[in-house]
Every structure is written in structure tokens, then in C-alpha cells.
Amino acid sequence: MAELNNLIAACKKNKPSAQKSLYNQLADQLYWTCKRYLKHEEDVEEALADSFYIIFTKIKQLKNPEAIYTWSKRITINHCLKRIKKEFTHLYIEDMKTHPATDEVAEAKLGELQLLELVDQLPEGCQTIFKLFVIEGYTHKDIAQLLEISAGTSKSQLNVAKTKLKTLVNLYYYQNEKENEQAG
């Protein structure tokens, strides 16, 4: 949109009002992005502020204004991950014991928030990788680079997350069913 282009052009010139305006456009999305990867609330706002600082100081480098959303998101994620990079030296390896749940994921009547809650219950490390892969759409190569791990580790961690998530969904599904059933 022309409006957006103008806004960005003005930001490139460090116009405060433009910056504020752009901030208001982006802040929500980037806030939740930070929250996704940073466990501690206090880090989230800090990281958000820092990310914006980087965004505004580097905005001159943005060639294609329409890419502002993905570009700013990327910066934010990069920034957040740097903070938690130490997590990835010790990754959770599940011993793949068989679970009673079926191989199929139950038709979960889960609300959106519940779904996200479940994802948040995944073990650290593979949770981040899962989110990067499924929500942000990063490739394993990207993830490997970002977290300074191998692409293979990224793939296997993704599988760990998927398996664990299956269990969680089925668990909630069955518990829900049980509760509904007992409720008569």
C-alpha cells in the first residue's frame, strides 16, 4: 500500500511520528512473537523494545517496504533466540516408549487457546523448534543457523515435539471425553 510505503520512507528519515505510527502497526504482532519464545514475561517487553530499536535503526536497509512484516518479525525472532540460545546445548531426547494413544491424533475439540497451551507444554528446546517450523514456517536450515545446531538435530527435535504433542492432544481429548461422559 502506498500509505505503508510512505510511512516506511518517513521512518527511514527518522521521523518520530512515523516511527510511532509504524510501531503501533507492528507492536502487537511482535509482542506475541516475543512471548512465544521467551519464557519470562519481563524479558518479553525488554526484548520487544530492543527489537524495535533494531528495526528502526536498520530500516534503511529494508529494500522492499511491503516485506516490513516478515522482515520485522525475523529481526524480532532472531533477537529473542539469541537470548535463549543457551537452551539448545542440552536438548530433550525422549525415550520413545510406546504410548497407549492411537497413532492418529484424536479429533481434538480444542479451542485455539487450549491448543497453544498444549504446545507450551512441550519440553523446552523442541518446543521452540516446533514453533519456528510450524508457526513461523522456517526451514530446518534456517533453524539450524539461528540456533547454531545441526539441521539433523532440528529435524529430530521436531519429531520429538510432534510425538509429544500427539500424546498431549490425545490425553486432553480422552480426559475431556471422560469428563463429558461422567457428566452423564
Next chain:
Amino acid sequence: MNKQDKLYQEIKNAAEKQERQTFQNKNEVWKNVSDKLNHKKSRPMFPFKIIGAAAVVAIIIFAGFQLNQVENPFQQNEIINREIPFNENEIITSSEDDEIEESTETDFDKSNGSLKKKSDEVMLLDADKAAESKVDSDATTEESLLEDANEMSTSAKIATKHDTIVYTKRAAISSKIQAKLIEGNVVDTDGFNLPGVNVQVIETNKGVQTDYNGNFSITAEIGQTLEFSFSGFKKEKFKIENTQPLKIIMQPKLVNPNQDIVFNYDNKEKDKTLPAPPPPAPASEVIEVVEDEEEVEEKIIESAEYSLNEIVEEEEIEDVPFASVSKTLQGRTAGVAISSNSGAPGATNNIRIRGVGSISGSQEPLYIIDGKPTNGNKIKGIDPEKINSIKVLKNANATALYGSKGANGVIIILTKNANTEQKKTFDSIVSIPNQPIIPNNEDYETYKENPFTSPLSDALSTFSIDVDRAAYTNIRRFINNGQEVPKDAVRIEEMLNFFEYDYNKPNSRHPFAIHTEYSEAPWNKGHKLLRIALQGKDIPMEELPASNLVFLIDVSGSMNSQNKLPLVKKSLNLLVEQMRKKDKIALVTYAGNSQVVLEPTSGSEKTKIKNAIENLTSGGGTHASQGVETAYQLAEENFIKDGNNRVIVATDGDFNIGVTKNESLEELIAKKRETNIFLTCLGFGMGNYKDSKMQSLSQKGNGNSAYIDSYQEAQKFLEREFKGSLYAIAKDVKIQIEFNPKHVQSYRLIGYETRMLKARDFDDDTKDAGEIGVNHQVTALYEVVPRGVDSPFGEFKPDLKYQKVEQPSFENNSDELATVKFRYKPPTSDKSIKMERVIKNESTSLEKSSSDFKFATAVAWFGLKLRDSQLITITEKEELIKLAKQGLANDKEGYRAEFVRLVKLSE
């Protein structure tokens, strides 16, 4: 995979939607950003690192003062003395961010004034966070928000060189309300996995049960306590400290007779379907009320929190002493006198119901309030005025409905707040006075065990294979109830076939592979056992032919109880989950008349099918034959050529209207066999379980049957073994064996008594036999008395008056023990195919035999004991258990360990 991809898409969508929400401190953060930017623009660079450090220290002290003034004057020392978590990770250090490191001085100045404000923000922030993280929006009360805010006050807010905020008391804030996935494994003192153990989070009363392997997964928070309970074992409690997997060992509970006070109990309610009860049994059938010291310690200041029952409002429950509820019981259940050991007010009394069923000695009965199970402690919280009525169940009736939890009796309470559904369920529960289920009400085909016979007189032994396993689950039910197993319920072949063995898959054009093993018999000295096994091939799910399934569901009144129609629905749902687009499913019900509830519907329309299943209700008589007609008709109309056409009957066997004589119903179904529509019979519930009818129906109808006594069993049969249960790879499978009299004095087939065929039936394709499903295994055992062994069951050489007994000459196949022949038909053909296998006369010792052989032998041995076989001489239970334990290697699902437990439990 589709479903998983859908799930991930949903997650992505949820995240995107979340991103569109705004967040609280948007403006504050902007200020932060703008400060950074402005500062950068207008201030020159300084050697900030050093000044920054100094600034930080200054800020800390300053912030400390600020906070103190705002919140708590006594925090001052704490803050200053506290170590500053000032590590690199929390501060941006990369090159692109270097610019940020500048300029804290004036930030500092600027922030002096705003620090105070920020601490307010911080408090708000946390309160908000508290609100956000209780996403289900349950009970985010004002109190808890303030509480959070107060907690906040005790933490220091320290500004770092970037004027960013670091909290020192992270743990207190961030670990709030975080439910974790806790997993673990439960075993007994022998190390065997315990399935079916109740795992409950005490604080939330949410619970799960352990699976076949004794494993469980449950959500709970760190600091909460898990309680593990299982009939016959002491309760275990475990406080959750972290998310590490748990290993719980349960100790068996021992009886303490000294504690008990014994009263007589006589429940006057009668079950209409059973004959008149005998007079009340002596003191063994009782309700006892004791004061259990353990319980007294545990309880008391529990709040009236009664989270289990959604209907009963919390305010309504007063904290009343249990004695009142006892009095209620006394008033409403005729003949019950209740007293207690101690006169202390508020002392908890525990009701003990002891009957034939308590094999384990664990005392606590199960309490059900308006359909929800609860533990004894909660009972005292019920206002006795609110109680409508109480039923007390014992023994088999209790365990039938509530599983092993009910082994010590069940007390079912209906409060006045119950809704009509709960009331209906309550009313449908019938208690049977003072006696276990009379086996007469369950029909079993009587049979005599196969005798030893000589190859000289009976050269050929012919039988139809069988893959049904209903007998084993049935036997398990009896033993778990502490009842004697009716001999005719023991079909050894079905016990053998219940377990999974390690046979190699077939790789030839034949749909199954043949395995044999020849070793010693443990129950008769000198005897040997020949094990013959068939292993069916596997077909990948995608290649399975399209199914045309008609569910024929008994919805008569007798199906109303908990372990019948509701379990049927769950079981059918399991099946529906596996259906594909090319499969068709229809639902037919039969009660007083029969009805097509759902026309054949594609397996992809799962919701539609599930809704139809959900809406089934029961009532009326049982007009089975009409149901059968309708079901088959529907199947025929939608017949899929070369597909899997099958009628699946779900019933408790109670065909009590219309055609009830076994023969005519069978004739009906036998005729339908020719249409190549298979039949699967699923038996639910107990008491009315007509085993013989189930069996004969599925035999006549080219099919299989199973007894579904629990959701676990439904999962096993309809989910894990789905392919085998519903897809036949061969039908009319017959086995014929010829023993070589040179090596065999006499032999007998163990089990399969109801499957014996005449020798000439082997080659007769019009004669019906059993079917094998995908992946199915069939195991048969022949007991052999080798020539030269002196045995009471060996060859009998009478001194004949009118005949001269000539010495027979044996064939030259000198090293062959026997030749086995197999005949089978492909599922859609009517012409049989023959296979042959020669077995050499080479045996191994029992120690050297395979682990599967040992286990199978132990199972057969147990069956023989249960049948009171006259043909075994060694019957020591310890030997049996020893042998079974040697076969535990291949115990994937824990069923073998369960078998060992059953043997121990049995008489």
C-alpha cells in the same frame, strides 16, 4: 498424516489470531523505544561501558530506594545485598546492537522520575500476566490479582545499563499456574507393570488410569500431589517436584481383621431377571463400619470443595460429620446397622463392605455420587438432607460396572441435585443380594475334553481353526471377581490365542505361514507337546479392501447399564476412527423392532456417523431376528465386490423376544453365509452374556466374536487389532494331522473341542470352518505320548477274545513325527487350497524350548487346571507360575504379566 497436518495448521492459525490481539503495555514500551531512539539521535558517544557499569550500580541503589518507598520499607537491605543477575545473556551484545549500549547516562536521568512509575507498571504487568495465563478464565478473582501484585512487591526491580528491567525473583513470578505433563510407570513389588491403576491429582481430582504397560500421562503442576490407587494395593502418594518421569512401586495391602466391626446386611431389592435369592448368607456377606486411623489423620480441615460433582453447588455442602451420612444409610437401606469405634466427633468412619468379592483384602469400597466416583473423604462433605437414595453393590455386580475398583463393593449415592440422566442411570443399577452371578444365567456350551487316542485307531485328527479370544477375557472376569470359573467357559484354544507370539510372517503365495515346535509337556511325565502355529500375513492399511460394514446394535432395555450401551458407543467410535473414505458404515438397531438408524455412509463423514452412534438410546425388548434380517439386507444392498462385507453385532446376548432358540437364529445366519457377508459378534456386559449364542452365531456366520468387558479391551480388539478383527485373509481354514504310529503311542488335541471336524470334512468344501484375519495367529497344542514311554495315557492293548491283535508294521517314513495338512479358501472364493507340512521326530527339552513355547504351555496348563482335567497328573501352581515367568520375555503389552497375576489369584 492428514489429521496431524490439520492440527499444525490449526496451531498456526491460532498463533496468527493471537498476534492480532493487542497487549497491555503498548504505550509504555513505545516510550522505551522512543527514548532509545531519541537518545541515539541527539547524544554523542561516550565510553559508556564504564559509565554504564557505574550507572547501573547507581540505578540499582536508586531503584531500590524508589521501590522501597512505594512498596515495602523493609526490602531495602535485601535489594542492595542481592546479587545482580547481570549476565551477558540478558543483555544484547551482538554487533548490530552495539549502538544500544551507548547512552545510559541520560537514560538514567530521565528514568529517575519514571522509575517509580515503572514499578507500578510492573505490578500491573504481572497482574495482567496472571490474568493472561489463566487462559481458561476460571476464577481470576480480584484477590488473586492483588496477591500477585503483592508478591511483586517483594522482588527488586533493577535497571540494567540499557534501562531495561530485570527481576530477581523470577521463580515466584514465572512459574505461576503452569500445568506440566507428568509421566511415569507403575509396577508392583515383583516389578510387573500394573495396568488400570488410578492416578489422581489430589488437588484437582483429575485422574487417569495406567495403560497396559503401567504407564500414565497426566497434567499437574509442580507442588501438587499424585495419588495412586489400585484394588489390593496400598495407596501411594507422590508430590511432584519436577517433570522427571516417575517410577511408582505399589505395595500389596494386607487385611487387618482386628479393626473390623461386623454387621449384617440384607438388601431387599431384587433383580427381576434372576431367580429368588437364597436366605442371607452368614457373616461373610457384610457391611462393616470401622474407624480407620489412617483416614482420620488425613482428612478434617478439607474445605467443602467438592469439585467432582458439577451439579452439587459448593455452598450447599456443609461440613458434616460422616456419622450423619451413615445414619442416612441406616435409614434408607433396610437392614443396615451402622456404628463406629470411636465416639470422637468429626471422626471419619469408613464403610467396609465385605463379600465374596474381596480377594485382595483391600478395604475401601468405591463411592459414586451422582455418577461420579469419589473417595471416602468426600463423603463426609455431603449434607445428608440432600441425599435422595443410596444403593450398595457387592461382588460381581459391582466389578461388572466399575471394574476392579468395585472389588470391595460400591456405594452409589443419588443426591437431590442429580439430573434426569443421572437418575436414570442410578435407577438402572440393580443390586443382587448376597450372591455372585449364577453361571446358569450365562450359557456355555458343554463339552468334554478330547481324550487320548492311538494313531492306529484314529489316524487323522481334524479341526477348524479358531482365532476368537472371548474365553480368556471371560475367565479373567471371573477370576477378578473372585469367583470360580465355570468349566465350560474355559476354551483353551481361545486362551492360547489371546496372546501374541513371535512367529515369522509368511513370504509365499499363501496367506499364512506355518510354524511347529516339539518339546516336553510339563504336566505329564514323559509326554511331549507339539505346537502348531499359523501366522497370518499383514496387509498395509491402504491396501485393505473397501469395507461395507453394518453395525447391528442391541438397544433393548438390558443394554442400559454403564458397561453396555455406553461402552458400545465408545467401541464403535474407535472403529469409525479407522474408516476411510471408501468404506461404508450403516447403523441398524434392534429392540422391540428393528430400525435403520443410519444409511450406509462413507467413512469420511465421521461426525455424521458419530452423531448417529451418540444418539442411540435403549429400551424395550430384544427382537434379534428382525434385526439380523435388516442388517444383512442392508449389507447385501451395498455389497462391495472383492471388498470386506461384514455385519457387526453389538449385544449383551440377551435375545429374549422373537426367535430365541439357538437353532433357528443360527439357520438364518448360516444361510447368510453364502452371501459372503462376514459376521462379527461383540459381547458386552455380564450376567446376561450368552456366550454359547455368541459363539455359535459367529461360527455359523463366517466370522469371529469378542467379549468387550472394558474400554481397554475395546481398544485392543477394535483399534490395535483392527485389521485382524475385521479383515479376513482366509476363510474356512481347517487342519488335519496324521501322526506316525512308529513314534506316537497316543495323542490328543488340547482344546478345540467345539471345533472338531470329521476326517472326511477336511476335503469337503461345503463344510464350514474358521477364518483368519490380517496378522492373526492361531496356536494349537497336541499332547503326544511317544512310543516307548510308559504312561497311564499310553496305548491300551486289551486282551481280546475274538480278535487276534497283529503287530502292526510301520511305514518307512521313520524319522517323521507327523504330517499336517491345511486347507483354506481365499476370502471371496469357494474353492479351497491345500498346504502340507512334514514334522520331524526331533524334540527339544523344555528348558531349551522357545520362550513363547513355555508361555503357551503354561497357559494351556492353567486352562487344563481350570477345567479340572482328568488327563493331567502334575498340577502344582508354583510350577505353572515358574514356567509362565520364563515366557515373559515377549510381553509387549503386559498381558503375560497379567496372566501370571491371574494364576496367582486363582484357587
